[in-house]
Amino acid sequence: MWEYLTDSFNWSGNEGIWARILEHLWYTFAALGLSVVIGLPIGLRIGHTRRGAFLAINLGNAARALPSLGLLMIAVLLTDQIGFLPVLVALVALGIPPILASTYAGLSGVDPATIDAARGMGMTGREILTKVEIPIGMPLIISGIRSATLQIVSTATIAALVSLGGLGRYVVDGLKLRDFPQMFTGALLVALLAIVLDALFALIGRITVSPGLKIG
Amino acid sequence: MTWIGDNLGLIWEQLREHLYLAIVPVILGLIISVPLGYVATRYSWLANPLIAFGGILYSLPSIALFIVIPAVLGTKVLSTVNIIVALTIYTVSLLIRNVIDGLRSVPPDVRQSAIAVGYGALHRVVAVDLPIAVPVIFTGLRVVTVANISMVSVGAVIGIGGLGELFTLGFQKDFLTPVVVGVVLSLTLALIADLILVSLQRILTPWARVATPVGEVA
Numbered sequence: 001m002w003e004y005l006t007d008s009f010n011w012s013g014n015e016g017i018w019a020r021i022l023e024h025l026w027y028t029f030a031a032l033g034l035s036v037v038i039g040l041p042i043g044l045r046i047g048h049t050r051r052g053a054f055l056a057i058n059l060g061n062a063a064r065a066l067p068s069l070g071l072l073m074i075a076v077l078l079t080d081q082i083g084f085l086p087v088l089v090a091l092v093a094l095g096i097p098p099i100l101a102s103t104y105a106g107l108s109g110v111d112p113a114t115i116d117a118a119r120g121m122g123m124t125g126r127e128i129l130t131k132v133e134i135p136i137g138m139p140l141i142i143s144g145i146r147s148a149t150l151q152i153v154s155t156a157t158i159a160a161l162v163s164l165g166g167l168g169r170y171v172v173d174g175l176k177l178r179d180f181p182q183m184f185t186g187a188l189l190v191a192l193l194a195i196v197l198d199a200l201f202a203l204i205g206r207i208t209v210s211p212g213l214k215i216g
Numbered sequence: 217m218t219w220i221g222d223n224l225g226l227i228w229e230q231l232r233e234h235l236y237l238a239i240v241p242v243i244l245g246l247i248i249s250v251p252l253g254y255v256a257t258r259y260s261w262l263a264n265p266l267i268a269f270g271g272i273l274y275s276l277p278s279i280a281l282f283i284v285i286p287a288v289l290g291t292k293v294l295s296t297v298n299i300i301v302a303l304t305i306y307t308v309s310l311l312i313r314n315v316i317d318g319l320r321s322v323p324p325d326v327r328q329s330a331i332a333v334g335y336g337a338l339h340r341v342v343a344v345d346l347p348i349a350v351p352v353i354f355t356g357l358r359v360v361t362v363a364n365i366s367m368v369s370v371g372a373v374i375g376i377g378g379l380g381e382l383f384t385l386g387f388q389k390d391f392l393t394p395v396v397v398g399v400v401l402s403l404t405l406a407l408i409a410d411l412i413l414v415s416l417q418r419i420l421t422p423w424a425r426v427a428t429p430v431g432e433v434a
């Protein structure tokens with residue numbers, strides 16, 4: 001494996017390791033961005049109005065049972081094409097539930113007395129959402145985005161099965177060629193990427209905690 | 217529909233393999249994490265590093281583990297042992313936190329009383345501490361069982377994956393039915409496993425049925 005990793009030929013170029021990492025990150029962040037854009041507002045709405053809580057809770061649970069590989073294959077067969085679109089659809093379908101469920105959980109965990117107090121001070125519904133509920137729920141919202149990221153980053157590996165790039169290429173190609181060092185390289189890089197992204201979100205989680213919540 | 221009828225044998229075979237690959241790690245993981253969690257509550261400096269390490273392990277993509285494990289263990293790439301070891305690692309890394317939290321949730325006066333009535337250390341753990349920790353442990357057990365059942369299929373990428381093999385089959389043949397059958401069966405399996413765990417928890421904690429108010433889930 002070290003021979004594969006230390007050979008500079010394998011790092012550069014269109015199919016080099018750097019290019020594969022960038023592809024992998026591109027799939028991940030495209031899917032993550034879309035999942036946030038869809039999941040966050042719905043989660044905020046359910047958390048703020050407390051309507052549809054049943055959906056939010058059960059969606060989060062049911063999504064854990066969803067086999068990502070099967071989802072990807074269904075997306076490929078239904079869109080009837082191979083490439084970025086079905087992968088994006090599958091990754092977004094995996095990314096939305098944890099974000100939606102945690103956002104709801106974050107908002108619903110806010111003490112009703114706090115919301116009453118905010119309302120008593122004359123805050124409008126929107127102000128309560130942006131100045132009270134979101135800051136207090138932020139740690140859970142971030143943790144939802146964090147689990148979505150992990151889910152997406154590992155599933156993006158499978159994208160190589162439907163002839164996309166990314167780090168999964170090493171796994172799929174290596175398997176086909178019985179080239180074990182290549183497979184191992186891919187697996188290791190995906191694991192490293194997951195750890196780095198996880199650490200990044202742990203950091204973001206720490207930074208975005210409202211100063212008011214740190215007291216005590 | 218005819219595909220299902222013609223391939224009942226294959227579907228049944230993959231379903232059985234899927235169940236085996238998902239459940240064995242849960243049992244192994246439980247057997248490992250309970251004593252480990254107990255040790256971590258006795259030597260409390262161990263608890264936080266163990267939980268943090270578990271968090272890192274749990275963040276590793278399953279496909280990566282499925283491939284790295286044979287290199288570490290020297291098993292064949294296409295051996296079911298790899299899947300079982302990988303999922304056992306996930307189970308332990310997630311359960312360890314619940315076992316520690318559960319054992320910590322035992323009120324000190326309950327523990328004191330047990331000692332006072334003459335329970336030995338082992339007897340107390342089995343008869344007093346663990347039963348009280350059951351609800352917290354089961355919360356983790358349910359999460360990890362459902363996650364394992366969905367994760368087994370990823371193994372199909374490297375050629376062993378229970379129902380996941382129906383996914384790759386459908387993809388290669390450009391044929392939706394096997395994929396849908398696989399997804400539906402996988403979801404059903406997860407649902408049934410979850411229901412069994414919920415009932416098992418009720419049987420193991422008869423006192424909770426009396427103590428929890430109606431409508432609240434323990």
